[in-house]
Amino acid sequence: MNFNRAIIVGRLTNTPDAKSLPSGKQVVNFSMATNRVFKDNSGNKRETAEFHNIVAFGKLADICARYMQKGSIALIEGRIQTRSWQAQDGSKRYRTEIVAENPQLGPRAGGAGRSSSPAPAKKDDDIPVIDQEAPISTDEENQNQEDINVDNIPF
Helix, strand or coil: CCCCCCCEEEECCCCCEEEEEECCCCEEEEEEEEEEEECCCCCCCCEEEEEEEEEHHHHHHHHHHHHHHCCEEEEEEEEEEEEEEEEECCCCEEEEEEEEEEEECCCCCCCCCCCCHHHHCCCCCCCCCCCCCCCCCHHHHHHCCCCCCCHCCCC
């Protein structure tokens, strides 16, 4: 039996970039950062960040483009996919990404920090939202960990 599933919770490192495929289907690309806090061999607390490429299609792409923005928290559930293509210089390029199948939006900040307000949701739009009641953590030490600061992201 095979199983291909990825679930990440993190912050968007850029605002989703919406485009249309030649078939007319909408596609959106964005990246997210997740962090991990651990102690190194000398006992010092360390933090590392991982960056993930996300792609969504169709109605999910429209929802991501309208309601997600750089710095917002989101949960993305989907499958891992690696694409390859021939670059203009003749070399073969690869890109591993998560194809979003069930995105959930993070808590809203009451409009604070938003560059523009999104279009109001229609009654038939199913927009999932994560409730932020307590930090997500695997042990008591991580309860005090800070969120990723989007100003420290290199791109």
